[in-house]
Amino acid sequence: MKLKHVSLSIMMMGASTLVMASGYHFGTQSVSAQSTANSSAAEAADASTIFYNAAGMTKLEGTNFSGALNLVAPSVEYSNASATYPTAALSPFNSVVKGDSSGKITKDLIAVPQMYLTRQLNDKVYVGLGVYVPFASETEYQRNSVLRYNLNATSLKTIDINPTVAFKLNEQHSVAVGVIAQHAEATLRQYANFGFLAAKAAGKAGAALLASNGTADGYANVEGDDWGYGYNLAWLWDVNDSTRVGLNYRSKIDHNLKGSAKWTRATDALIGGGDVALSGGAGAIKSLFPDDENASLKITTPESLSLHAMHKLDRKVTLFGDVTWTKHSRFGTAELKYGTNKAALGQSDTTYLTPAWKNTYKVALGGAYQYSEPLQLRAGIAFDKSPVPDDAHRLATMPDNDRTWYSIGAKYDLSKYQSVDVAYSYIHIKDAIANVNGTCTFQGQTVCVSSQTKGTASYKSSAQILGVQYNHRF
Template identity: 30%
Template sequence: MKKVMLKTTLSLAVTLASTQIFASGFAINEQSISGMGTGFAGRSSVADDASTIFGNPAGMSRIKREQATGGVAMLDAHTDISDARSRPNKGTNDGDMVPFIAVPMGYYVKPIDDHWAFGIGMYAPFGLVTDYEKGFAGRYFGSKSDVKVMTLQPTVSYAFNDKISIGFGPTINRIDGTLESNLSITPRANDGKVKIKGDDTALGYNIGVLAQVTDSTRVGLTYHSRVKYKLEGDTKVNYSVLAAAGLNPSQKYDASLKLQTPESVDLSVTHELDDQWTIYAGSTWTRWSRLENITVENKGVQPLLNGQFGSITEEQNWHDTWAHAIGASYKLNKQWVLRTGLSFDQAPTNNVDRSPRIPTGDRTIFSLGAGWSPTDDLTIDVAYSYLKEEAVKVNNHNNRGQSYNAKYENWANGFGVGATYRF
């Protein structure tokens, strides 16, 4: 069968980004509750618990007792939409597009001897859930998205001595997505629906180095590889105007979408000022420039209705980003440690290609946290983060005469709770 692309699905394919995630693009930062308390400053150098499997697998060399760490981060996002203009000139702009969501994580580390350690982790590195109201004015450029990436990472680390260690873990990554948008051939035609579903499993890796450069200072470097996916599933189109053309108004096609999640590099420093105070700093570079454009391919689609369903590639033109964080912890006593952090995170989007799916700007995040150890075997961590984005504008139009322009102001609250148990 002839393979062409269904144009309306492309506005769906770009949905892998959202304001509810506390990292740039469609990345998720919340892989550690203890790290969340310091704004993830020192992510690759702190190695306080088993979540170092994600932060820096070399950090397992600092864990001297078998332990398990788990937790959940809960994200509550909000958006104010103003100065909205659309064609057709109808619809709402409530901005309540992100439901309250939870991001789970779990890790296990077992030291083997003075040099080797083994661990395994499960976490979410990327994902989103967005769901605009039914009559959203920008529904032709995005209405609903549900995309999840879960990663399983078996990991080993090796300590050359008490100063230098390395770690490596292959990642097994599962992506599932359901993306929806409204469909209309002309601004005055009745709304239809288009829905694309797909999934894939792909491999990557996580590698790190940790150096104890002085008695009080550690430096960590971590590389997370890119992962290449080819999501395969189906596209469903339901549109009443097809019936007028003597066609079935409900159509279904085999669909595929190639997508890469980007590689990133994290460099961090942890410095113990004294027995009570520890400070952290870190920077993360992410290669978002890999997302230049998006193409969805559907098998068996004919160029119907004067070519409205012809081939197309939608430009994204994302750019590489930097995130920077500073933080501190204070050991109040044997049972309690208090944490705080401040992060600055660039958005990869640009003013030309930004859409209602990805209405994000540069972010500032303030974090607080605490760890309570009622016994030597158990630590309970809690964290809170407040995110504020710069105001950004969305300017979208298509060749069917539809358009949507608006100003977005986003903010979010994050809550985390976790525990580490030492065997």
């Protein structure tokens, strides 16, 4: 069974907020930025600038608070799915995995909060704290999906705590540096073809071995968590009264996710049954896939570098632009280790995942129009390139592909000290196909905990995000 080699790595890395931004990223950490498709990093209009360009804190007088809530409606549907068991060596044809071949794998609605606070210490020094969600996702296939042996359910919850300090060097230049503490919790469920393993361990062969496929599925529930640490750097330059440019760097973060795998084995019912040979195989399964065993995974989330600009055409119209590069190639190989070695069944204690992701870029353009004294209208569009190199490297839990953001929104000043931002985004994701190979070949060796099934499916994905944010200056 190919347990979590896919899921834990993906979920840890943000695997999937799949429907929000390409690769690992949730996609938006501020409603004011969301309203421009995240093109307005140079604006520094509220405390959420801590995430997009922390040097922008020097544009905020006194104490500033921003609290945001994003309601995300993801839609990821798969269809035309099929899968086969690895029995070609024993039969002129592969056995077909039976089960559901289509369905929706995302929840209807997800709520994601964000919070920021900045404080001006003096004319030169500003401090801030951001608490936000960089990665969050949940995908779940039907328990009898034909793709169940690859990965059946995943869930990821992460939170960043980001204290930052900014320095105003002069009237034109500001810089900032911060520390990022990231906590991640991940869970997953994956099925195993224990019927075939038990029959093989019991000495079955030929047609009897083939007939055991899918007759005694078990599954593992896996969970783990970890703290990882990184940093952010930022620079902001007021070229003149109308134009501002900036750079923002967020470092990679290393994670060593540790947790447990809890197995449920349908083969337990065979122990002590009438088929003595098969019950012996089931006993071997129980010893190698125990009720509870340790599991660990080391992965690295990628660094990113953003270049952004803002230009005021006149007192009413402002234009924004952002280009972000992300080193998604950090997710080249992931290694999952189990506490129990499964070599007796021709497997191992380690699973390797080799998605071979590519480095990517995102380009965003937006603008704002001051419609009246209290009301500003905002909009933006962005193209976000997927790191997936081809269909053979696309993961079943993350059928990621190129996406385009369309965003609109508004900011309304309630008073001199209070304002509200609202935003709506529709994210179009290019249709995708995932060709999933469970043989887990690494450096010429089949070394993985896996049922080694092969499958394929077509995916249609999109997302809608509704955000509201309250800003207050004290």
